[in-house]
Amino acid sequence: AQTVTQSQPEMSVQEAETVTLSCTYDTSESDYYLFWYKQPPSRQMILVIRQEAYKQQNATENRFSVNFQKAAKSFSLKISDSQLGDAAMYFCAYRKTGTASKLTFGTGTRLQVTL
Amino acid sequence: DTGVSQDPRHKITKRGQNVTFRCDPISEHNRLYWYRQTLGQGPEFLTYFQNEAQLEKSRLLSDRFSAERPKGSFSTLEIQRTEQGDSAMYLCASSLSLGAGGGNEKLFFGSGTQLSVL
Numbered sequence: 001a002q003t004v005t006q007s008q009p010e011m012s013v014q015e016a017e018t019v020t021l022s023c024t025y026d027t028s029e030s031d032y033y034l035f036w037y038k039q040p041p042s043r044q045m046i047l048v049i050r051q052e053a054y055k056q057q058n059a060t061e062n063r064f065s066v067n068f069q070k071a072a073k074s075f076s077l078k079i080s081d082s083q084l085g086d087a088a089m090y091f092c093a094y095r096k097t098g099t100a101s102k103l104t105f106g107t108g109t110r111l112q113v114t115l
Numbered sequence: 116d117t118g119v120s121q122d123p124r125h126k127i128t129k130r131g132q133n134v135t136f137r138c139d140p141i142s143e144h145n146r147l148y149w150y151r152q153t154l155g156q157g158p159e160f161l162t163y164f165q166n167e168a169q170l171e172k173s174r175l176l177s178d179r180f181s182a183e184r185p186k187g188s189f190s191t192l193e194i195q196r197t198e199q200g201d202s203a204m205y206l207c208a209s210s211l212s213l214g215a216g217g218g219n220e221k222l223f224f225g226s227g228t229q230l231s232v233l
Contacts, residue, residue: 004157043204045158045224091157100171101148101210101222105157 002027004094006106013082014114020067021077021109023092031097034068036077039089039108048090051075053097079111087113117141119225121207127231128197135193136228140209147190148222149182150206151175158206164190165212197232204229 003026013019025034036048051059051068058066063083067076079086089110093103120139128134140147145166150158161180162172166187176182179197184190194201208222 042226043206043229044226045206045208045222047221093157100146100163100165100212101208101220102160102163102171102173103150103158103222105159107155107157 002029002094002096002104004092004104004106006092006109008109009107010110010112012112012114013079013086015082015084017082018078018080019082019111021079021090021092021111023075023077023106025073025075025092025094027073027094027096029096033095033097034066034075035093035095035103036064036066036075037091037093037105038086039091041088045091049077082113084113084115087111119207119209119223121205121225121228123228124226125229125231127233129233130197130199132197133193133195134197134230135191136205136207136230138190138192138207138209138225140189140207141211141223142188144209144211144223145187146210146212146220147184148208148210149190149192150208152204152206152227153202161192161205194230197230199232202230202232 032053034051037045049061063080089108091108092106122137148163149161152158164184179195182192204227206227208224
């Protein structure tokens with residue numbers, strides 16, 4: 001079975017600074033997708049960024065980028081120029097290719113953004 | 116496009132009672148998912164529908180749980196004889212899937228129904 005591990009329960013960053021959230025996963029599959037979701041206090045899960053395992057190039061979305069290390073099974077999220085609105089729970093998730101969106105989530109990292 | 120709607124937002128019930136939650140997906144979306152999120156954990160997959168067909172159920176979904184999507188639009192999740200362990204947030208998500216593998220499938224989540232079983 002696939003597992004996703006987020007070892008940082010909480011992180012804090014100052015506004016305008018950069019922060020990196022860690023995620024490792026375990027799978028025997030070679031083709032899969034990895035995701036970072038944001039869950040603000042409104043509870044709605046919002047997709048931040050997605051990475052296909054067959055792509056070597058790291059995904060980027062504006063201030064958000066990932067460092068995907070397939071051999072190490074590591075998938076970290078970097079948030080640049082942090083903003084107050086980035087404060088939320090962040091979940092790393094995995095999905096096997098060729099299946100519906102049956103995501104396996106990690107336990108989350110709570111990100112605080114301070115002035 | 117009003118997004119995915121879930122009703123109610125909160126539900127408090129006594130152990131042994133039945134509860135039903137409703138999810139209205141984005142109108143053109145053909146897939147609908149239910150996830151459960153307990154305190155301090157990430158969401159866990161429960162079940163999903165393609166149109167009106169329930170295609171997969173997690174082993175987390177015990178006999179007391181039943182989900183329907185009768186006309187391929189809204190869905191209901193019913194829990195019979197609730198137990199304290201059922202206390203959780205129940206999240207619904209929908210997507211437009213154009214292929215069996217769902218390669219570019221993007222999930223849109225609702226804000227969940229928070230269930231408390233006393």
